[in-house]
Amino acid sequence: MSAGMGGFWPEPWLTRSLGYPGLALAAALLLLVLCLNARRTRRPGEPPLIKGWLPYFGQALKLQKDPLGFMTSLQKQYGDIFTLLLGGKYITFILDPFHYTSVAKNQKLSFQIFTNKFLKRVFSIKKMLTDSDLIDEIHSTYQFLQGKHLDILMESTMQNLKQVFEPQLLKTTSWSTEYLLPFCNSVIFEMTFTTIYGNILADDKKIFITELKDDFLKFDEKFTRLASGIPIELLGNIKSVRTKLIKDLTTESLAKLQGMSEVVQRRNDILEKYYTPKDTEIGAHHLGLLWASVTNTVPTMFWAMYYLLRNPKAMAVLRDEIDHLLQSTGQKKGPGFSIYLTREQLDSLVYLESTILEVLRLCSFSGIFRFVQEDLTLHLESQDCCLRKGDFVVIFPPILHHDPEIFEAPDEFRFDRFTENGKKKTTFFKRGKKLKYYHLPFGLGVSKCPGRFLAMVEIKQLLVVLLTYFDLEIIDNKPLELNYSRFLFGIPYPDSDVLFRYKIKS
Numbered sequence: 001m002s003a004g005m006g007g008f009w010p011e012p013w014l015t016r017s018l019g020y021p022g023l024a025l026a027a028a029l030l031l032l033v034l035c036l037n038a039r040r041t042r043r044p045g046e047p048p049l050i051k052g053w054l055p056y057f058g059q060a061l062k063l064q065k066d067p068l069g070f071m072t073s074l075q076k077q078y079g080d081i082f083t084l085l086l087g088g089k090y091i092t093f094i095l096d097p098f099h100y101t102s103v104a105k106n107q108k109l110s111f112q113i114f115t116n117k118f119l120k121r122v123f124s125i126k127k128m129l130t131d132s133d134l135i136d137e138i139h140s141t142y143q144f145l146q147g148k149h150l151d152i153l154m155e156s157t158m159q160n161l162k163q164v165f166e167p168q169l170l171k172t173t174s175w176s177t178e179y180l181l182p183f184c185n186s187v188i189f190e191m192t193f194t195t196i197y198g199n200i201l202a203d204d205k206k207i208f209i210t211e212l213k214d215d216f217l218k219f220d221e222k223f224t225r226l227a228s229g230i231p232i233e234l235l236g237n238i239k240s241v242r243t244k245l246i247k248d249l250t251t252e253s254l255a256k257l258q259g260m261s262e263v264v265q266r267r268n269d270i271l272e273k274y275y276t277p278k279d280t281e282i283g284a285h286h287l288g289l290l291w292a293s294v295t296n297t298v299p300t301m302f303w304a305m306y307y308l309l310r311n312p313k314a315m316a317v318l319r320d321e322i323d324h325l326l327q328s329t330g331q332k333k334g335p336g337f338s339i340y341l342t343r344e345q346l347d348s349l350v351y352l353e354s355t356i357l358e359v360l361r362l363c364s365f366s367g368i369f370r371f372v373q374e375d376l377t378l379h380l381e382s383q384d385c386c387l388r389k390g391d392f393v394v395i396f397p398p399i400l401h402h403d404p405e406i407f408e409a410p411d412e413f414r415f416d417r418f419t420e421n422g423k424k425k426t427t428f429f430k431r432g433k434k435l436k437y438y439h440l441p442f443g444l445g446v447s448k449c450p451g452r453f454l455a456m457v458e459i460k461q462l463l464v465v466l467l468t469y470f471d472l473e474i475i476d477n478k479p480l481e482l483n484y485s486r487f488l489f490g491i492p493y494p495d496s497d498v499l500f501r502y503k504i505k506s
């Protein structure tokens with residue numbers, strides 16, 4: 001869950017929502033903050049302080065417009081560590097990958113304090129603020145997303161993909177045309193929901209999943225605003241949409257599903273210990289997990305498809321790699337959905353994996369946030385750096401991912417960038433030194449994404465199915481930009497969409 005800290009970005013619609021009395025109050029508050037902002041100056045030992053001319057919002061507008069360009073220009077001017085004023089908060093950015101470990105290992109920099117506020121604002125989960133045992137127990141369930149448990153999940157994702165695609169595989173061989181984003185949304189949502197939460201047995205399964213997905217998308221659209229601390233009452237009907245989603249995920253509702261994953265079963269057992277059975281906060285916890293499991297996987301799948309559709313050479317190499325594996329494991333692509341790959345087999349597809357890693361390198365804009373619990377000094381390789389209580393520290397991997405010293409032609413999509421002599425490439429260098437961290441779309445240390453293995457498996461399986469069974473073509477082959485409205489919150493969505501078409505291979 002990309003627990004971004006929010007509150008950075010000016011919102012033009014706020015004028016409409018607040019009305020004049022609200023605006024007057026906001027203006028008075030802003031003036032107060034302006035006075036406070038003006039008072040802050042850089043202390044000895046602290047990183048360069050960049051406040052900008054705009055009170056409160058500071059550098060937020062410039063950063064949101066062109067995050068990479070702006071950060072690169074600040075890096076050139078101020079070096080690898082500096083503090084920015086963003087939305088009333090002081091955030092120290094750490095850009096040198098050799099400094100990441102000092103941040104990740106410092107016990108006084110807290111991820112949990114930071115994420116708990118976010119859980120309350122976005123999902124209305126309150127108990128995490130006060131109960132550290134609950135936090136620990138919830139974290140213990142993440143083991144069910146890895147190791148042998150992942151094999152079980154993987155079987156389930158394949159079964160669910162079969163259910164999604166088999167009807168089409170048995171149909172005629174004419175082209176279907178769709179927009180890419182809704183296509184990825186539908187398939188990933190259904191596949192992930194049924195894998196983690198289970199299957200609806202009733203005849204109206206399709207209706208249930210579609211309604212749930214549509215509500216989820218409405219909620220997700222307002223996510224950045226909720227995370228920014230804007231009261232939900234000011235966000236149209238989102239409160240009722242969230243309430244409905246939470247209701248769909250209460251213990252009672254989940255009892256109607258079959259084939260619930262171990263991770264959700266265990267999570268539910270724990271929640272029932274801490275809450276009364278009818279407490280709606282149980283559903284809010286499940287909404288949090290559902291959000292984390294879908295919200296980054298969808299745009300990653302989108303960008304993977306987009307880049308492959310625009311790069312026939314890459315697509316041909318991937319098809320070849322998959323065909324070769326299917327042949328070597330004695331599998332024939334018969335009528336209907338028949339292929340099966342183990343985790344080891346899936347992981348042996350190095351060009352497929354490299355393609356996904358390359359998409360994540362190009363498209364991940366997550367920041368890794370920590371809250372400074374007390375005044376402290378970070379001892380870094382080249383310098384000491386004083387941090388102030390109440391500020392935030394952010395490791396910002398996009399600068400690493402786009403560093404031309406580490407990745408040649410960093411703006412280009414090179415599907416085989418993470419391969420070397422037909423094997424996975426894991427050595428990358430900066431200043432002549434081998435990098436421990438060169439690819440961080442899933443975060444770092446205590447906040448590293450526990451669902452990363454499942455995400456990779458899902459995307460790989462879906463690509464294997466699409467490339468094995470279908471001819472795929474892009475219709476509007478146009479360049480798309482990343483939409484930075486979720487900047488610092490994970491994988492951005494595209495700023496518009498493209499049509500593509502697919503038909504069963506003859």
Ligand code: HEM
Pocket residue numbers: 001002003004115145289292293294296297300366367368369441442443444446447448449450451452454455456490491
């Ligand atoms: C490509 C897909 C994904 C990406 C890029 C991604 C990325 C991330 C990142 C960057 C974080 C850390 C957030 C932070 O530091 O604030 C995170 C946390 C998390 N992710 Fe993922 N994620 C993905 C898919 C998944 C999936 C499929 C699940 C399934 C269960 C999942 C579950 C979680 C959870 C539960 C957390 C919160 C962990 C905590 O509270 O410590 N993610 N994810």
